Structures are given as structure tokens and as C-alpha cells.
């Protein structure tokens with residue numbers, strides 16, 4: 576008989592104007608890897624934030640039981656004391672602190688009120704070994720890859736005596752190889768340390784690979800929980816649960832609107848690294864986009880996709896850029912972002928919070944910002960024009 580580790584009953588959570596969770600139920604058994612799947616905005620992260628106390632007791636309705644005890648977490652510390660540790664999709668490590676410092680942040684190893692650095696780094700080393708990372712714990716976080724940072728987060732969770740490890744989309748910014756490493760580690764931790772995990776993902780192949788049970792959430796409601804051993808778990812069934820209708824084809828037919836005319840062309844585009852100017856990051860790329868066409872640029876992380884796009888966008892990235900850009904038959908010399916914008920090229924950044932938006936400014940201001948010339952008169956923003964635009 577399997578033991579129930581966690582039970583969340585009838586969890587309802589509302590934000591102003593949105594019911595993010597509507598009577599959600601989930602039961603996690605000791606030692607299992609439990610996947611939570613659902614479309615963007617289904618409520619997966621909110622459910623985990625309720626569990627970990629980020630949304631404190633009183634801000635939701637419903638009951639949480641961990642090892643049979645009712646939980647009323649008021650903050651993250653409360654849940655971590657029980658060994659519930661959440662690793663967020665956007666990693667929360669401090670870039671200018673070392674691996675070891677990050678690992679024991681808020682949980683400092685000390686003696687007589689003084690931080691014990693020997694012990695910090697010795698223990699850190701042990702936890703790094705557990706996650707298979709051979710890195711000096713004195714290395715700064717900013718100097719290691721995202722994939723390694725993900726492993727550091729897991730090591731950090733282990734340092735907190737984790738009983739239930741929650742990973743919110745842990746592989747979303749990893750390439751396939753690194754993603755597999757993370758999944759294998761979760762499997763290994765279950766095998767060797769008996770650690771129970773909840774993994775949030777919408778990559779069905781990953782769920783197939785590591786999950787024992789799968790809870791599907793749609794629009795804030797639990798659809799069903801499937802057991803890989805008992806139920807007939809197919810991708811079709813999961814997708815049907817996630818989107819709420821039969822998917823006759825995963826890629827619906829679309830009307831073809833592509834015209835023969837080439838609208839945009841990049842020829843022999845070569846870009847060198849911005850700082851390490853001897854390093855080539857884009858090597859002789861050529862592509863063309865026809866009118867009405869959507870062209871995908873595909874490649875692993877680090878292959879140069881963003882560098883290609885940014886360098887085309889008014890040389891927003893790179894040094895010693897060579898090649899030709901042709902738009903509607905006309906060769907463009909784009910030496911600045913402003914020139915790219917006035918030539919009718921737009922770029923939506925990969926990291927919108929960091930590079931794309933002014934989070935402290937209004938939606939209106941963000942929308943009109945790239946084209947001040949549309950909304951200003953005599954060097955001043957015209958409120959009327961701005962609103963109209």
C-alpha cells in the first residue's frame with residue numbers, strides 16, 4: 576500500500592478578475608514522480624505557489640495535508656521546514672555569489688554566529704556530487720551555464736533536506752541533452768534517496784519518460800489523474816485533457832497565404848562576438864522570407880539564433896558584421912536599432928521582462944515607446960496622440 580505524502584483538496588484561488596484555481600484536487604504518493612500538465616495559464620504554477628506558501632493561508636480556500644498533517648503555510652519558510660522545496664521556472668540564484676553561497680543562502684552554515692566557510696564549501700561539494708556536477712563551489716553563478724544552474728538549484732533543495740521537490744518547467748530553457756540529464760537526476764534521486772517530485776511540464780515526451788502519475792489541469796480545474804501503470808496513457812489522451820476537445824490533427828490545416836514575392840532577404844550574414852571579437856557566432860547565414868510567410872529559425876540553445884536575429888535588427892548585437900539585408904528589393908544599411916525600426920523591422924526580445932518591456936511603465940507607454948515620432952510634437956509627448964496611437 577502506497578503512502579500519501581501530499582493531499583490538496585478543493586483548492587480555489589482567485590486573483591482580481593481571474594479564478595486561477597477552481598476546486599483543484601491532487602494527491603501525491605510518497606516516492607513517486609508526479610507530473611502536472613496543462614496549457615499556459617491553466618493554473619499549474621499558482622497551485623504550487625499555494626502549496627509552498629507564496630500564496631499564504633487565507634488567500635485561497637481548500638485544505639492541504641502533508642504527511643497527514645494539515646498545513647497552513649504563511650510563507651515559504653513554513654513549507655520548507657516540512658521539506659517542500661519549489662524550484663521556479665525562472666531560476667532564483669544570485670549571479671554574483673558563488674555556488675556554495677547560493678546553496679546555503681538563508682540557511683548559512685555557521686559556528687558561534689560566524690559563517691563557517693570551510694563547512695559551507697565542503698557540504699556544497701557533497702551536494703554537487705549528488706547531482707553529478709563537478710564544479711568548484713567557489714565558482715560564481717554567472718560563470719556557469721543555465722543547465723548547470725538548474726542542477727545547483729536541485730543541489731540547493733537537497734541541502735534543505737527536501738521531502739517533496741517541485742520543479743516548475745525545469746527543462747524549458749535547456750537543450751535536449753541537458754533536459755535529459757535533469758530528468759535522469761530526478762529519477763536517480765527517487766531511486767537512491769526516495770525523493771518525491773512534482774514536475775510541471777508540457778513536454779509530453781518528458782512526462783512519458785519520467786512520470787509515474789500525471790494530473791491534467793485545464794482552466795484552473797483538475798481534469799483527471801492518470802497512472803502510467805493502470806491507465807491507458809497516450810499523448811492523445813493527455814492533449815485532449817489539456818485542451819478540452821478532440822484533436823483531429825495536432826497541426827490544423829491553414830490557408831496558404833504565401834506569395835511568390837520575396838519580402839525580406841538576408842545574404843551571407845556573418846557576425847562576431849560582441850566582446851570576444853575573434854569568435855564567430857553567425858557564419859555565413861542566408862535566408863529569405865516570402866510575403867505572407869512565417870519562417871522558423873531552429874537550433875539548440877547557443878547555436879546563434881538570437882545573435883542572428885539581433886544582429887539583423889540594426890546590429891543590436893555583434894561586431895564586425897558582414898552581409899546584405901534586402902527588404903522589398905531594396906538593400907538596407909541598418910546601423911542602429913532606430914534605423915531598423917523606421918525601416919519597418921520589429922524585434923520581440925527573448926527575455927521580455929529584462930530587455931523588451933519597461934515593467935514600471937504603462938502598457939500605453941510601452942506600446943508607443945519605439946515610435947516616439949508618432950506620439951510627440953516639438954520634442955514632447957502629446958498625450959492625445961499617445962492615447963490615440
Ligand SMILES: Nc1ncnc2c1ncn2[C@@H]1O[C@H](COP(=O)(O)OP(=O)(O)O)[C@@H](O)[C@H]1O
Nearest residue numbers: 590593595613614615616617618619620621622
Ligand atoms: N500573481 C498573480 N496575479 C494575478 N493573476 C495571476 C497571478 N499569478 C497567476 N495569475 C493568473 O492565474 C492564471 C494561472 O496562471 P499560472 O498558474 O501561472 O498558469 P500556468 O503556470 O499553468 O501557466 C492565469 O490566468 C494568470 O494570468
Ligand SMILES: [Mg+2]
Nearest residue numbers: 619620621743
Ligand atoms: Mg507556470
